[in-house]
Amino acid sequence: MDVLRFLIPVSLGLGGLGLLAFFWTLRSNQYEDPDGDSRRILTDDYDDAPKLQDKAGTSETPTKPNQQ
Amino acid sequence: MTATDYPEASSGAACPACAVTPSAQVLARHAARAREAKIMLSLPGMHCAGCISKVERALAAHPGVREARVNLTQKRASVTAEPDITPEALVETLARIGYDAHELDAQTVALTTTDRAGRELLMRLGVAGFAAMNVMLLSISVWAGAEDATRDLFHWISAAITFPAILFAGQPFFRNAFAALRHGRLNMDVPITLAILLAVATSLWETAMSGHHAYFDAALMLTFFLLAGRYLDHRTRAIARSAAEELAALEVPRAIRRAADGTEETVPLTALCVGDLVVVRPGGRIPVDGIITEGASELDRSLLTGETLPVQALPGTALSAGELNLTGPLVLRATAIGPDSSLHALTDLVAVAESGRTNYNSLADRAAKLYAPGVHILSALSFAGWYIATGDLRQAVNIAAAVLIITCPCALGLAVPAVTTAASGRLFRQGLLIKSGTALERLASVGTVVFDKTGTLTGGTPTLIPAPQMDAETLALAAALGKGSAHPLARALVLAAQAKGLEAPELDSLREVPGYGIEAMQDGVIVRLGHSDWLGGQLDVNDTALSTWLQIGDAAPVAFRFADQLRPGAAEAVAGLKRQGLCVKLISGDTPGAVAAVAAQVGIDDWQAQTTPAGKAQAIKDIEGGVLMVGDGLNDTAALAAADVSISPASALDAARVASDIVLLGQDLAVLADARLVAVQATRRIRENFRIATVYNIVAVPLAVAGLATPLIAALAMSASSITVSLNALRIAGKGKSRRPARAAQAGQVQAAAGVIG
Numbered sequence: 001m002d003v004l005r006f007l008i009p010v011s012l013g014l015g016g017l018g019l020l021a022f023f024w025t026l027r028s029n030q031y032e033d034p035d036g037d038s039r040r041i042l043t044d045d046y047d048d049a050p051k052l053q054d055k056a057g058t059s060e061t062p063t064k065p066n067q068q
Numbered sequence: 069m070t071a072t073d074y075p076e077a078s079s080g081a082a083c084p085a086c087a088v089t090p091s092a093q094v095l096a097r098h099a100a101r102a103r104e105a106k107i108m109l110s111l112p113g114m115h116c117a118g119c120i121s122k123v124e125r126a127l128a129a130h131p132g133v134r135e136a137r138v139n140l141t142q143k144r145a146s147v148t149a150e151p152d153i154t155p156e157a158l159v160e161t162l163a164r165i166g167y168d169a170h171e172l173d174a175q176t177v178a179l180t181t182t183d184r185a186g187r188e189l190l191m192r193l194g195v196a197g198f199a200a201m202n203v204m205l206l207s208i209s210v211w212a213g214a215e216d217a218t219r220d221l222f223h224w225i226s227a228a229i230t231f232p233a234i235l236f237a238g239q240p241f242f243r244n245a246f247a248a249l250r251h252g253r254l255n256m257d258v259p260i261t262l263a264i265l266l267a268v269a270t271s272l273w274e275t276a277m278s279g280h281h282a283y284f285d286a287a288l289m290l291t292f293f294l295l296a297g298r299y300l301d302h303r304t305r306a307i308a309r310s311a312a313e314e315l316a317a318l319e320v321p322r323a324i325r326r327a328a329d330g331t332e333e334t335v336p337l338t339a340l341c342v343g344d345l346v347v348v349r350p351g352g353r354i355p356v357d358g359i360i361t362e363g364a365s366e367l368d369r370s371l372l373t374g375e376t377l378p379v380q381a382l383p384g385t386a387l388s389a390g391e392l393n394l395t396g397p398l399v400l401r402a403t404a405i406g407p408d409s410s411l412h413a414l415t416d417l418v419a420v421a422e423s424g425r426t427n428y429n430s431l432a433d434r435a436a437k438l439y440a441p442g443v444h445i446l447s448a449l450s451f452a453g454w455y456i457a458t459g460d461l462r463q464a465v466n467i468a469a470a471v472l473i474i475t476c477p478c479a480l481g482l483a484v485p486a487v488t489t490a491a492s493g494r495l496f497r498q499g500l501l502i503k504s505g506t507a508l509e510r511l512a513s514v515g516t517v518v519f520d521k522t523g524t525l526t527g528g529t530p531t532l533i534p535a536p537q538m539d540a541e542t543l544a545l546a547a548a549l550g551k552g553s554a555h556p557l558a559r560a561l562v563l564a565a566q567a568k569g570l571e572a573p574e575l576d577s578l579r580e581v582p583g584y585g586i587e588a589m590q591d592g593v594i595v596r597l598g599h600s601d602w603l604g605g606q607l608d609v610n611d612t613a614l615s616t617w618l619q620i621g622d623a624a625p626v627a628f629r630f631a632d633q634l635r636p637g638a639a640e641a642v643a644g645l646k647r648q649g650l651c652v653k654l655i656s657g658d659t660p661g662a663v664a665a666v667a668a669q670v671g672i673d674d675w676q677a678q679t680t681p682a683g684k685a686q687a688i689k690d691i692e693g694g695v696l697m698v699g700d701g702l703n704d705t706a707a708l709a710a711a712d713v714s715i716s717p718a719s720a721l722d723a724a725r726v727a728s729d730i731v732l733l734g735q736d737l738a739v740l741a742d743a744r745l746v747a748v749q750a751t752r753r754i755r756e757n758f759r760i761a762t763v764y765n766i767v768a769v770p771l772a773v774a775g776l777a778t779p780l781i782a783a784l785a786m787s788a789s790s791i792t793v794s795l796n797a798l799r800i801a802g803k804g805k806s807r808r809p810a811r812a813a814q815a816g817q818v819q820a821a822a823g824v825i826g
Contacts, residue, residue: 004218008225012202019198026187026194036140039117045125 104134107147107155108172110314111162114143119167126165130158142310144172170318186299186306192237193295199233200288204783207285211780216278223275226284230268237291238264240298256436256481259443263472264290270469273462281466286473286782293790294481301485301505304492308503312731315718323355324348326399340405348398351554354391358400360384364582365396366555366599370522372702373657377614378555380599390702390721394555396582430506431754432484439480447471450773463775470777474768479789483757486797491750494801499734500715500743507729509754510713511747513694517645518687518707520699521656521666524717525638527735530556530614530630532564540570542626546618548572549586549597557616558586558597560630585616593621600625632666637738639670644741646671648748655679655687657703685710698740700724715740750800757793764789 025031114123120138123145127136132150139146147158155171162169206222214222238261245261248254264287271282321337326345337355340346345361348354354367366378369391378394381387387400451468455461492502502508519525547565550558551572565572575595578588585598596603596619603617603625614632617625642652654675656663663677679687684707688695697704697711700720705727708714714728725731732739768785771777 004221011205012229015198015202019194022194022198023191026191031190033139033141036120036138039140040120042117043121045121 105149105151105153106174107149107153107158108174109145109147109155109158109162110170110172110318111138111143111145111167112170113167114138114140122165123162123167126161127158130161133158142314145169172314172318173321183306186302189240189295189299189302192240193292193299195233196237196288196292196295199229199237200285200292203229203285203288207282207779207783210282211778219280220275220278223271223282223284226282227272227275230271230284230288234264234268234287234291237295241291241294254436254440256432256440259440259472260290260294260476260481262444263287263469263476266465266469267473270465274466277462279462281779283469283473283779283782286779286786289783289786290473290476290478293478293786297482297485300482300489304485304489304502305505307496308492308501311501311733312503312725315725315731321355337405340402342402342405344402346400346402348393348400350393350395350397352393354387354389354393354400356389356400356402357404358387358402360387360398360400362399363396364584365398366394368392368394368556370701375522375658377659378557395553395580395585430484431509431751431758432480435480435758443472443475446475446769446773453773454775467772467775470775470782471769471772473782474772474777474785475765476786478786479761479764479793480758482790482793483761483797484754486794487750487753487757487800490797490799490801491746491753495739495743495746498739498742499732499736500739501731501733502729503731504729507713508747508750510694510729511696511744512751514650514696514712514744515693516651516653516691517696517698518653518655518691518711519642519672520684520697520701520704520707521654521658521663522632523700523719524698524704525635525654525666525670525737526632527635529633530560531633532560533629533631534564535629538626538628540568541573542618543568544570545573545590545595545620546597546616546628548575549578549588549595549618552578553580553586557614557628557630561597561616561628590620595620600627632662634666634669635735635737637736640738641740642670642672644738645744648741648744650744653691655684655707657681657684657701681706696744697728699728715743746800753797753800757796760792760796761789764792 030037111123114120120140123138124136127133127145127147130149130153132153133147134150135148137146138144147153149158159169159171203226206226210219210222241257241260241264244255244257248258267283267287267290271284271287274280274282322334323337323340324332324347325335325340326332326347332347340356346356346358350365360381360383362383364383365381367381367387368378369375369388372388372390381393381398386403387398447468450471451464454467455464458464488502488505488508491508495502543561543565547562547570550561553559573590575588575590578586580586581598581602584602585596587594587596587598589595597616600615600617603619614630615627616630617627619625645652652672652674654663654667654670654672656666656675656677657679658677660677663675667673667675676687681703684704688697688707688710694712697708697714698716699708699714700717701724702721704716705721705724708716708724708727713730715730715732716724716728717732718725718734720728720731730743764785768777768781771781
């Protein structure tokens with residue numbers, strides 16, 4: 001049963017990581033537009049050049065390679 | 069700072085030298101941010117990934133737009149732009165790529181986007197769920213037979229997880245229970261709090277004494293299930309609120325102000341002062357109370373009084389906010405603004421009427437009132453019984469805690485929100501927005517339905533009554549005259565001519581005579597379309613139809629008669645409600661003739677005409693039993709608030725929508741009968757859920773009182789009853805999906821918001 005000494009902290013730690021990840025998704029507004037986010041992944045607008053972000057969190061329009 | 073600014077500097081600057089001075093750019097950008105316009109647009113037509121890119125690209129390509137971001141769930145686009153960019157320009161840009169956009173009032177919408185309470189609940193739910201899963205794993209090994217030191221270790225670890233998790237996640241219950249106790253009341257949260265705290269406390273004690281049973285998992289599971297119920301409840305209401313606020317935000321409060329030097333500018337309503345001159349174009353709604361200083365026109369007062377007949381407006385006429393200017397431009401001097409205007413004068417009446425409604429006791433409240441004292445007494449009795457019988461304090465406390473946990477309203481906490489969420493979601497897909505949590509229960513208990521006429525049973529838009537003696541040529545001429553006018557009768561003529569495929573004849577020097585009609589020259593003969601007083605026409609005294617007259621040269625004028633068209637599904641709704649055994653009435657502010665005609669058309673026998681707003685509210689108070697009021701106008705606002713439950717169409721004035729519990733988003737009234745059926749069904753499900761929860765208690769409580777309950781039995785009873793209750797609630801939602809999907813598609817907003825739910 002000595003293995004419990006490692007297993008319990010490890011499993012709790014992993015679960016805790018999951019919880020922290022959940023907090024992060026909540027805080028960064030990832031539940032605001034579930035519909036849009038699931039579809040945005042299908043577009044290739046920012047595949048070559050990611051949308052630029054500045055400090056305030058607002059983003060600039062990048063030069064889009066596939067736009068005429 | 070430079071780390072994040074660097075890529076921008078290198079991509080934005082043309083020469084390497086410019087890249088050396090990124091700080092100047094940053095400064096300029098920050099200065100610019102202070103003067104930028106935030107614009108919100110509603111785009112009900114968006115539905116796919118392609119739409120997102122198309123709309124975002126079109127907006128970003130518009131000169132002056134800094135950033136555009138689409139939210140597909142809410143079907144909105146938020147745009148950050150240079151201060152001189154107007155929403156109209158963006159709407160036009162989107163129209164060119166085929167999207168119908170509407171401006172939303174950014175201030176009203178801003179309230180909906182910051183849903184802090186929902187996020188907080190979700191966070192607590194996450195913590196409770198995480199802790200419950202881990203503690204359950206540890207508990208299972210204890211139930212499976214872990215002994216001595218291992219069991220104690222597992223209990224201690226469970227305690228270490230449970231304690232902080234409960235402290236954080238249980239706060240909403242603790243707060244509510246504390247507030248209730250301070251006012252000397254008992255609510256559902258008091259037994260919940262007591263059970264959770266007692267379970268944690270006795271389990272800690274047991275753990276310290278290296279006992280066999282600890283209820284850490286039960287306490288956490290209880291918290292998790294109850295928080296899930298709270299979150300469902302909150303989300304249903306948040307969705308309804310945000311959709312309701314979007315309706316309000318579609319009416320951007322603006323007015324055209326004429327300055328002293330004669331220049332006109334569009335300003336927000338809040339910037340107006342008493343004494344300002346306000347210009348109202350034909351077809352525009354009067355923004356403030358005022359007195360006409362210039363111009364003549366006709367006014368549509370139907371939203372305020374229920375009368376369909378337009379009234380004349382001349383200099384000196386007093387206007388109320390909310391009236392619709394029909395024919396000529398008007399200049400008015402503002403006499404009352406915002407809270408002082410007549411739009412808000414009814415607020416007192418509404419407040420008085422509403423005070424009656426807050427007395428409504430929801431089913432959940434009534435259940436809690438029976439339940440809470442019962443549980444406490446039972447728990448106290450079993451504690452006393454065991455203490456007296458055995459003299460063992462530890463065992464007595466343990467059993468009291470077990471009784472509280474087993475009887476704890478886990479299923480009761482889910483019983484109501486699960487049903488209302490499912491039922492609201494179903495009604496939402498049919499185009500009904502449930503704003504209040506108890507609206508469905510109240511709707512299920514009504515015995516009388518009162519309808520308003522104008523704008524509710526009728527669409528508020530007149531249509532031409534076909535007359536045999538009217539030839540195509542006359543109609544075509546009248547339509548040609550009416551083409552440029554915003555007057556509803558002129559528009560009805562144009563529509564009638566279009567429906568027959570008539571070609572409009574050539575006319576010269578067309579001009580509108582504000583307040584009277586339109587005149588023009590046809591081949592040297594003067595032709596006029598307008599008011600009966602102007603052209604000397606006279607209908608039969610008994611004829612109550614709306615009319616307009618056409619005069620060619622000096623010939624006798626010809627009459628066109630109009631009827632206010634019924635909303636689609638009006639008769640169906642009345643018949644459906646009657647079939648359910650409800651008494652249906654029509655109370656209107658319009659003339660007896662017009663009201664009687666509509667009442668006969670939809671099949672209502674009991675009608676009342678020329679009723680004042682206060683009279684309507686009084687009439688509703690006089691009706692015995694529950695009353696459902698369906699109305700749209702300002703004159704209905706007090707009545708809507710006085711009724712036990714109220715519905716208003718989306719076309720209603722903001723004040724009426726605020727006063728009502730349910731908003732009808734589509735045009736079709738037939739869903740009303742359905743809505744009442746769903747409400748009855750939902751209430752029956754809630755009652756069933758209470759019964760299911762009680763049955764579980766009846767089975768499990770004797771075990772607990774007898775001291776036979778183990779944490780395993782508690783966990784099984786709790787999850788089994790919660791799952792049964794949730795499944796029972798979902799039966800409502802399932803049936804709605806297959807029926808009438810087409811009807812829900814009528815309003816863009818319905819779809820937009822249905823996306824949030826489903």
